[in-house]
């Protein structure tokens with residue numbers, strides 16, 4: 351069963367196209383990830399799907415209802431945790447969940463019971479009576495999620511739910527999302543953390559308003575990555591990065607992962623640890639533990655975006 355379907359969905363702000371002919375389908379119970387840098391158009395897409403923003407053109411259905419003609423039907427069936435979610439900091443965890451349950455139209459006699467259920471499900475036991483303003487960031491995020499699901503929505507929209515949260519709490523958050531999906535909730539989630547896509551069943555990569563790749567993680571990895579990657583560690587990664595980036599046509603695209611550098615095999619050029627090491631050494635930089643590694647999702651997506659930009663430039667040049 352299809353829970354969300356977008357067909358050539360588009361949003362213009364004046365002459366600027368924020369979302370450009372986006373099409374995709376999300377199955378019931380699926381975790382569908384929308385990935386992209388800031389400004390890619392993720393939030394604008396979500397706001398259209400939630401019936402909060404009218405599309406310029408195109409169509410979409412959520413839980414079988416049209417966002418254009420039946421937004422009220424949709425609002426009853428979805429939960430939305432916005433990027434700048436607003437909790438009442440002067441209220442307790444329980445009071446916040448009660449409040450949102452009321453907004454979503456739950457009857458008074460079930461609100462109490464449902465709040466208790468959600469507190470257990472989202473693992474907020476022990477925090478019921480704490481003021482939201484006293485909670486650390488990661489827990490606020492969990493309270494916002496609890497508020498978004500108290501009415502048992504069919505489709506849950508989460509806009510960067512883990513932004514700014516430490517890795518351990520992020521991991522726990524994704525486990526909770528997986529449980530929700532396991533129980534049949536469809537989850538549409540955006541993130542700009544590339545590594546988080548591993549938690550999604552399928553993903554779409556958004557870039558300048560367009561979806562430039564979509565599919566399962568495995569399919570995407572397989573389709574784009576047959577190249578080797580060298581990982582190196584140096585004491586001066588920024589200098590090493592600059593040296594390699596300046597010679598990327600010869601040595602391969604380079605990206606930084608904390609203190610580590612990844613160099614991607616270039617087309618039609620020799621590629622070896624020795625060659626990279628020698629180049630850095632002539633520039634006074636020594637390397638530790640260089641090795642060939644599997645691509646991370648970040649490598650994969652950096653590669654897709656770079657290729658997309660190169661192809662569009664070539665196409666433009668061809669048209670002019």
Ligand SMILES: Nc1ncnc2c1ncn2[C@@H]1O[C@H](COP(=O)(O)OP(=O)(O)O)[C@@H](O)[C@H]1O
Nearest residue numbers: 363366368386387388389390391392393394395
């Ligand atoms: N109401 C608006 N008016 C004008 N431009 C907007 C508006 N909302 C978003 N944009 C622009 O649309 C683009 C996409 O924004 P957004 O959907 O928030 O991206 P993301 O969520 O991927 O960071 C950005 O360039 C943003 O500045």
Ligand SMILES: [Mg+2]
Nearest residue numbers: 392393394433
């Ligand atoms: Mg956003």
